[in-house]
Amino acid sequence: MNASxxxxxxxxxxxxxxxxxxxxxxxxxxxxxxxxPLEIGLMSLLIYAxxxxxxxxxxxxxxxxxxxxxxxxxxxxxxxxxxSMTLAPRVESRHQLDRFGIGALLxxxxxxxxxNTSLKQQIDANFMHGLNLTAxxxxxxxxxxxxxxGSWFPDPGRFGLDFALTxxxxxxxxxxxxxxxxxxxxxxxxxxxxxxxxxxxxxxxxPELAVLFATMIAAxxxxxxxxxxxx
Numbered sequence: 001m002n003a004s005x006x007x008x009x010x011x012x013x014x015x016x017x018x019x020x021x022x023x024x025x026x027x028x029x030x031x032x033x034x035x036x037p038l039e040i041g042l043m044s045l046l047i048y049a050x051x052x053x054x055x056x057x058x059x060x061x062x063x064x065x066x067x068x069x070x071x072x073x074x075x076x077x078x079x080x081x082x083x084s085m086t087l088a089p090r091v092e093s094r095h096q097l098d099r100f101g102i103g104a105l106l107x108x109x110x111x112x113x114x115x116n117t118s119l120k121q122q123i124d125a126n127f128m129h130g131l132n133l134t135a136x137x138x139x140x141x142x143x144x145x146x147x148x149x150g151s152w153f154p155d156p157g158r159f160g161l162d163f164a165l166t167x168x169x170x171x172x173x174x175x176x177x178x179x180x181x182x183x184x185x186x187x188x189x190x191x192x193x194x195x196x197x198x199x200x201x202x203x204x205x206x207p208e209l210a211v212l213f214a215t216m217i218a219a220x221x222x223x224x225x226x227x228x229x230x231x
Contacts, residue, residue, distance in 0.1 A: 002126045002130075004123075004124055004126035004127045004130070005126040005127065005129060005130035006130060007127055007130065008126065008127040008128060008129060008130025008131035008132075008134070009130040009131070009133075009134045011113050011117055011127070011130075011131055012110065012113065012130070012131045012134040012135050012138075013134070014113075015109045015110075015113060015135065016134065016135075016138045018109065019109070019135060019138040019139050019142055020138060020142040021142075022050050022142075023044070023050070023138070023139050023140075023141070023142025023143040023145075023146060024142050024143070024145060024146035025146060026040075026044075026050060026053050026054060026057075026142075026143050026146060027040055027142070027143040027144065027145060027146020027147035027148070028146050028147075029054060029057045029058075030043070030053070030057050030143070030146075030147055031146075031147050032057070032061070033057040033058075033060040033061050034060065035057065035060070035147070036147075037144055037147035037148050040143050040144060040146075040147040041140060041143065041144045041147070043056070043143075044139055044140045044143040044144070045140055047073070048105065048107075048136065048139065048140075049073075049076070049077050049080075049107075050107075050139070051076055052073045052076050052077050053143075055072055055073065055076060056069055056073060059072065075209065079216075080103075080106060082216065083106055083108070083111045084102075084103040084106055086111075086115075087102075087106070087111060087114055087115065087118075088103075090114070090115070090118040090123065091114075091118075091123055091124065091125060091128055092122060092123070092124040092125070093124065093125040095125070098125035098128075098129075099125075101125075101129065101132075102125065102128045102129070102132060105132035105133070105135070105136050106132065107132075107135055109135065110128075110131050110132055110135050113131060114127075114128060114131060190218065190221060193221075194214055194217070194218045197213075197214050197217055197218075198210055198214040201213050201214060
């Protein structure tokens with residue numbers, strides 16, 4: 001096994017517990033929406049987006065039309081385009097197929113891990129494949145497991161499963177600050193600004209659109225700061 005691929009697997013391990021917790025909860029919610037373990041597994045295999053899968057199952061419970069489900073899923077997942085464009089220049093890759101594979105399996109967590117790693121060392125396609133495939137298989141396995149034995153846990157909040165995603169992002173945010181101590185004050189101010197922007201925009205937009213709007217503004221500010229530093 002390629003050393004860079006192994007390094008990608010190792011880099012993903014700290015987030016695997018988060019994938020397991022959230023995936024398990026997603027499986028439980030999917031069963032509550034009337035989906036079978038096979039359908040939940042296929043949704044994880046083909047859609048592979050935690051937030052979107054929770055939204056889909058919630059909309060199914062509300063008997064929403066398929067057009068609304070598809071549009072909402074597209075809006076929520078459109079942030080992955082921004083993440084892929086940001087990460088692409090940091091990954092050494094000569095093959096277009098590698099780039100397609102990396103972008104197709106990129107998640108919020110693997111993006112954060114990859115960006116943190118790229119600040120310390122050069123990353124290549126093999127590293128990203130190891131990182132992404134470990135996350136992908138962990139997610140599929142955990143959602144199917146949640147669907148199979150979810151009835152044993154009628155109250156997932158009792159075990160803290162509902163906080164797993166939040167806890168994982170807090171950990172990733174801490175790693176981001178640790179890797180850029182020289183800019184911790186600037187990052188802190190930017191984070192506060194984004195939270196305020198998200199809070200205000202949710203008063204006028206749907207939660208999905210508010211998250212997308214705040215993400216695009218934060219990404220734009222990040223690009224401006226990076227360009228300003230390189231001048």
